[in-house]
Amino acid sequence: MARPSIQDFADSPDGRTFFAAYDALIPREGGLPIDVETSHGVTRVNSYGSASGTPLVLLPGGGATSASYVNVVGRLAEGRRVLAIDIIGDAGRSRPGPGRPRSTGELLTWLDVVFDDLGVDAVDLVGHSYGAMIALAYATGVHHERVQRLALLDPTSCFAGLRLRYLAHALPALTVPTPDRQRRFLSWETGDASLDDIWVEMYCAGARFPTDRMIVPERPSREAISRLQSGKNVTAMFAPHSRAHDSERVSARVRRSLPDARVVILGSGTHHTLPLQPAGEITAELALLPG
Template sequence: MSARTAPSHPPRLAPFLAGYDALLARWPVPVEPLTVRTAHGTTRINACGPADGHPLVLLHGGGATSTMWYANAGAWAAAGHRVLAIDLIGDPGRSVHDGTPLGDVPGMLGWIDAVLDELGVRTADFCAHSYGGWIALEYTLHAPTRVSRLALLDPTLCFSGYRPGYLLRALPLFLPHRTPARARSYLDWEAAGASPTDPDWRELYALGYADFPASPVITGPRPTPARLHTLTTPLLALYAEHSRAHDPHRTAEATRHSLPQATVATIPGASHHNLPMTAAPAVNQHVLDFLTPPCP
């Protein structure tokens, strides 16, 4: 079900929204903007690909917006998937958190249930990045029958913790008097030594960080080994060679140890934040190979 009118945003968000639309215009396929209403507010979904294709739900990282999939969605849609890129509610983007608070992890998972229900999606593949990866893994553990395959791109707090240095560097992002310069500095530090971050997305992230109305971040602990051992959904985990969020090689090994049946790979040249963009050819192919396994 899609709403006929778009939700409103404060006028001060005009530069952010213009940047959002400009980055969405770079998607190489026609995009159908959908909005659905839940108890928590209005959720924006950027959809593309054949309407009768198997749904592929995309969850972005914190502050990244669904426009971050500009280098990926076209390839996956061209392969026949119905791509549904969701703006996380309460996060920068075109979703509007004007309903009840999410409150906690069950509230976040219930919101995803409601969005899929409104879209008429009973079962979908999921692909998610960073913080979105943690949400997607928690959702798969919560509703395993609704997730047919799960692809995680440098997921955080799934199989290992953060590096202490990363947390120290990220701490100023949560302090008052937010400025775009603070967000740019953080992204540039994290990408040092890796492929450059797309300047348009970098600026959109910075504007969203500084100006978007903040909702409490819903988070929680890593899934316990006992919970992970209950996971039967096929899983792909791709790690960025130069990720500063965690040690990518140790995290890859932890993933293999926790889920021996998982497909795990490390992608060269990418940092944590820019993995889906700068390493798009490799990421796209890994995900397609995973979503469409060879016939027996």
């Protein structure tokens, strides 16, 4: 049986809910959509602000889309250009083509080609969760010279693995994804936190989004990490109540691996409240990455 296409999903009730919510969130802070066409497919980049200088590039967590930055992107764009990207092969408005990435190397090349098309020579790169995995791999890989500053938001599988209890709770939503299962998992991990209602509708409706197999970059080697120690400004932010991992232990590992990094334990939040909340703290920390 053939996998449903993105168009099949868009024509379904869940798909209509997903895209209606997504399209309501992006313009809220003045986002201007840009579709970048490459051999990998079409990548949706939502652009905010118009200031010159090094742009701030935002990569979301799995299934969260670039709209997950809706609570922070407006203030960040007051003094610089911000580019929020839908990861190709994941939920959002990016559309993979025949040359879709099928390996870590191809995924990082995809990101590099998108930057080329946008005319971006250098970036300050931010990633949350799965986006942090991609950002770290990019910043320590063959394209590392393009990254001026790196910020990782509750990075998973970058310095330590996921908790077994987290994986057990996530399993039902991963094996047979439905909006109800997605909602229950989100409710459990966030402790029933009050999040943006439109984003929650989008995230849960996207449970059946026809995504590609997730490409999981390997944890960087010591040699790769040394590239970050050679002058890059690195920030790692952790949610104090994250159920994905033990934030205190993982932050300690970051300090050992990257003694010069700025490591921040936020005042509140869980893995899946980020980057929606705590918006004020996250914005303040990211604003310390001057463009």
